[in-house]
Amino acid sequence: xxxxxxxxxxxxxxxxxxxxxxxxxxxxxxxYLKSLENKxxxxxxxxxxxxxxxxGVSFTIYSEGNNIDRDWPFDIIPRPIPADEWKxxxxxxxxxxKALNLFINDVYNDQQILKDGIVPRHxxxxxxxYLKACEGITPPHGVWANISGxxxxxxxxxxxxxLEDNLRVPSGVSYMIENRQITKRIFPExxxxxxxxxxxxxxxxLYDMLASLSPREIEFPVIAVLTPGIYxxxxxxxxxxxxxxxxxxxxxxxxFVDTDDCVYMRTVNGKKLVDxxxxxxxxxxLDQEVFNKxxxxxxxxxxxxxxxxxxxIANAPGxxxxxxxxxxxxxxxxxxxxxxxxxxxxxxKTFLCHIEEDYNYTLENIxxxxxxxxxxxxxxxxxxxxxxxxxxxxxxxxxxxxxPRNYVSQPMLDLSxxxxxxxxxxxxxxLDLRPFILQGKDCWVTKGGLTRxxxxxxxxxxxxxxxxxxxxxxxxxx
Amino acid sequence: xxxxxxxxxxxxGRYIERTEDTARLLNAFSHVMMDLPKSGKLGWxxxxxxxxxxxxFYEHYEVANxxxxxxxxxxxIENPSSIRSAVRAxxxxxxxxxxxxxxxxxxxxxxxxxxxxxxxxxxxxxxxxFQFLTDTITKCQCFNGMIxxxxxxxxSYEFLCMGAFMERADMTTRTLDIAADILLQRSxxxxxxxxxxxxxxxxxxxxxxxxxxxxxxxxxxxxxxxxLIGEEDFPRSIxxxxxxxxxxxxxxxxxxxxxxxxxxxxxxxxxxxxxNELVPADxxxxxxxxxxxxNELHSIIATTWFLSAVAPEQTQNQTQEETA
Numbered sequence: 001x002x003x004x005x006x007x008x009x010x011x012x013x014x015x016x017x018x019x020x021x022x023x024x025x026x027x028x029x030x031x032y033l034k035s036l037e038n039k040x041x042x043x044x045x046x047x048x049x050x051x052x053x054x055x056g057v058s059f060t061i062y063s064e065g066n067n068i069d070r071d072w073p074f075d076i077i078p079r080p081i082p083a084d085e086w087k088x089x090x091x092x093x094x095x096x097x098k099a100l101n102l103f104i105n106d107v108y109n110d111q112q113i114l115k116d117g118i119v120p121r122h123x124x125x126x127x128x129x130y131l132k133a134c135e136g137i138t139p140p141h142g143v144w145a146n147i148s149g150x151x152x153x154x155x156x157x158x159x160x161x162x163l164e165d166n167l168r169v170p171s172g173v174s175y176m177i178e179n180r181q182i183t184k185r186i187f188p189e190x191x192x193x194x195x196x197x198x199x200x201x202x203x204x205x206l207y208d209m210l211a212s213l214s215p216r217e218i219e220f221p222v223i224a225v226l227t228p229g230i231y232x233x234x235x236x237x238x239x240x241x242x243x244x245x246x247x248x249x250x251x252x253x254x255x256f257v258d259t260d261d262c263v264y265m266r267t268v269n270g271k272k273l274v275d276x277x278x279x280x281x282x283x284x285x286l287d288q289e290v291f292n293k294x295x296x297x298x299x300x301x302x303x304x305x306x307x308x309x310x311x312x313i314a315n316a317p318g319x320x321x322x323x324x325x326x327x328x329x330x331x332x333x334x335x336x337x338x339x340x341x342x343x344x345x346x347x348x349k350t351f352l353c354h355i356e357e358d359y360n361y362t363l364e365n366i367x368x369x370x371x372x373x374x375x376x377x378x379x380x381x382x383x384x385x386x387x388x389x390x391x392x393x394x395x396x397x398x399x400x401x402x403x404p405r406n407y408v409s410q411p412m413l414d415l416s417x418x419x420x421x422x423x424x425x426x427x428x429x430x431l432d433l434r435p436f437i438l439q440g441k442d443c444w445v446t447k448g449g450l451t452r453x454x455x456x457x458x459x460x461x462x463x464x465x466x467x468x469x470x471x472x473x474x475x476x477x478x
Numbered sequence: 479x480x481x482x483x484x485x486x487x488x489x490x491g492r493y494i495e496r497t498e499d500t501a502r503l504l505n506a507f508s509h510v511m512m513d514l515p516k517s518g519k520l521g522w523x524x525x526x527x528x529x530x531x532x533x534x535f536y537e538h539y540e541v542a543n544x545x546x547x548x549x550x551x552x553x554x555i556e557n558p559s560s561i562r563s564a565v566r567a568x569x570x571x572x573x574x575x576x577x578x579x580x581x582x583x584x585x586x587x588x589x590x591x592x593x594x595x596x597x598x599x600x601x602x603x604x605x606x607x608f609q610f611l612t613d614t615i616t617k618c619q620c621f622n623g624m625i626x627x628x629x630x631x632x633x634s635y636e637f638l639c640m641g642a643f644m645e646r647a648d649m650t651t652r653t654l655d656i657a658a659d660i661l662l663q664r665s666x667x668x669x670x671x672x673x674x675x676x677x678x679x680x681x682x683x684x685x686x687x688x689x690x691x692x693x694x695x696x697x698x699x700x701x702x703x704x705x706l707i708g709e710e711d712f713p714r715s716i717x718x719x720x721x722x723x724x725x726x727x728x729x730x731x732x733x734x735x736x737x738x739x740x741x742x743x744x745x746x747x748x749x750x751x752x753x754n755e756l757v758p759a760d761x762x763x764x765x766x767x768x769x770x771x772x773n774e775l776h777s778i779i780a781t782t783w784f785l786s787a788v789a790p791e792q793t794q795n796q797t798q799e800e801t802a
Contacts, residue, residue: 184509188607195517198671246693
């Protein structure tokens with residue numbers, strides 16, 4: 001592959017330091033790719049496609065009322081990160097996760113942080129993610145969000161920043177593991193000369209974390225993964241994780257709450273007590289008795305069982321209260337407040353439209369900003385100011401004016417780039433990184449995470465539901 | 479049936495199994511070497527230790543690096559345990575048994591032999607290796623499936639099964655023996671990623687899912703060994719192999735000595751499963767005894783039913799007892 005032909009990028013590039021010169025961490029990768037003919041590279045790309053089809057790695061998208069099961073989009077060039085740099089990020093993620101969990105527990109109990117005026121009360125009272133049904137509860141180890149998929153981006157200077165805390169039902173971790181499997185098949189030679197940290201132990205850590213939540217102290221607590229079913233976009237992941245953990249993959253109808261307020265599975269041998277539920281359905285579908293009465297996915301009475309401590313649910317219902325884009329802006333303050341530490345990982349500058357100054361700034365500069373609704377995820381409902389039309393600007397101004405609390409804005413980010421193989425050769429694309437953090441009794445971070453790439457040139461949208469791709473992510477010891 | 483045929487079909491069973499097991503081992507080992515960062519890597523000579531072919535290897539090669547070891551175990555006709563040799567030997571045995579096997583059996587073995595001859599050279603390149611090994615395993619499984627669904631349950635069948643189970647038990651014992659010897663002695667620092675190795679050992683036996691259903695995803699050395707040694711429901715565990723041999727032998731005449739011996743081995747396997755701790759020194763004794771027990775069973779089979787017991791000089795080339 002000819003690196004000269006790789007179009008120089010004005011952004012921070014993960015592989016190249018400057019034109020045709022690799023970063024130290026990418027030296028081997030750079031030279032190896034250089035040694036391959038373009039034809040060979042295309043052949044490997046095709047092999048990766050075949051491999052994905054053979055392994056059956058897929059995701060589902062909704063389109064015009066139909067569900068389409070698509071092959072997982074994958075780019076063959078890995079994204080290397082130095083192990084030393086990763087150590088710092090790991091610390092930052094653990095710190096953040098701890099503070100967020102202290103916050104959630106506080107919000108559902110004493111509300112000290114609100115009383116002390118660190119976080120404005122209206123953010124909680126007005127949040128659709130705040131569940132009254134969870135007040136007064138303290139889940140095992142005081143931890144609510146047991147699994148987080150935190151989105152990180154590198155800015156123009158190469159500094160990693162937190163873009164989003166995903167504390168509800170973050171997905172993508174199975175693709176992180178499968179991406180490594182694919183790379184090992186496509187570029188086995190690369191693993192000889194380098195020290196790349198393995199990623200396949202995530203399910204073991206997930207299992208240990210879930211087991212640490214079990215109300216019964218037994219060697220093999222019964223763990224179930226609760227999925228909405230095969231029509232969910234992440235169903236592949238639900239079945240993958242259940243399989244990897246040796247856990248039972250269940251749907252709502254497989255579970256019931258008995259008169260003793262315990263959760264049971266329906267099995268051929270009769271009812272079987274469930275200790276821990278890793279739920280992959282949203283809060284409001286969990287329990288028809290408490291939330292959405294028309295939910296077909298939930299288990300009536302499960303909240304009762306959970307409140308009594310007869311079953312553990314991960315993530316705990318109500319965790320989403322710390323996962324909205326307005327609360328996000330206060331995380332550095334939470335870290336200071338609960339841990340008396342400075343945040344290791346910086347946020348992205350965020351303007352909160354409920355504050356007058358920020359509100360005015362956003363309306364005046366909407367053509368330069370990215371505007372996000374506070375409660376959405378998956379990249380939906382976002383305005384990218386510089387790329388939008390005048391009419392769209394007006395529409396969003398109206399939306400913000402109608403409900404300022406529902407919107408935040410952020411400056412356009414110079415997301416870092418990395419080379420991807422296109423039909424025309426290597427070309428740079430923007431990317432982010434989603435590491436996964438587990439907190440039960442202990443706190444643990446994946447070695448790397450899922451790198452998502454915007455496959456459209458110049459695009460900043462990396463979500464796979466919107467045409468994003470992915471890369472294998474390497475934490476490389478040098 | 480003729481003693482001569484009993485012997486051939488027993489060895490055919492062993493060689494097919496050896497082909498599959500070696501392919502599995504090589505595949506798993508190649509994978510684990512990619513997964514481990516430099517500090518945790520193992521040497522390629524580990525494979526030679528497992529296959530008990532170190533002396534022969536060093537007669538032909540100087541260094542036990544990836545290229546040499548893979549060639550030796552895959553494609554080297556000088557090595558009677560290589561996949562190439564094993565398939566050829568299986569086919570040679572089948573050649574003289576055509577009247578006893580289902581028609582398709584002979585063709586399948588020819589196909590396998592041709593496949594190995596053509597592809598084994600290229601498979602030294604890592605990129606081709608995984609596909610090649612996977613295909614080899616699939617072809618062995620096809621053969622086994624065909625036998626299982628179409629061979630009459632006569633004495634041929636019992637000898638074939640005994641061969642396959644003997645080889646499988648033998649191979650698993652040696653793999654676990656060497657793995658335990660290396661991994662349980664490593665410093666914690668070298669062994670941070672050993673959990674991946676134990677996982678790969680399960681993978682080599684296609685045991686990952688069955689293990690998880692039973693034990694959850696945690697793979698401690700003790701749980702993995704316990705499963706692969708003593709889980710009687712799992713068809714690739716040593717216990718299951720030995721139980722199956724005990725079952726097969728029920729159908730054969732003059733089986734008293736064999737039964738007496740195998741009961742001792744079964745008791746020792748059961749005792750191992752009940753142990754709560756893994757003491758490296760005990761383990762070594764246990765594996766030595768199991769190995770010895772299997773070898774004895776093999777000799778009893780040979781002396782009780784095979785032609786070599788009657789006229790050893792005629793069949794010396796057949797019984798390649800390099801494992802004994």
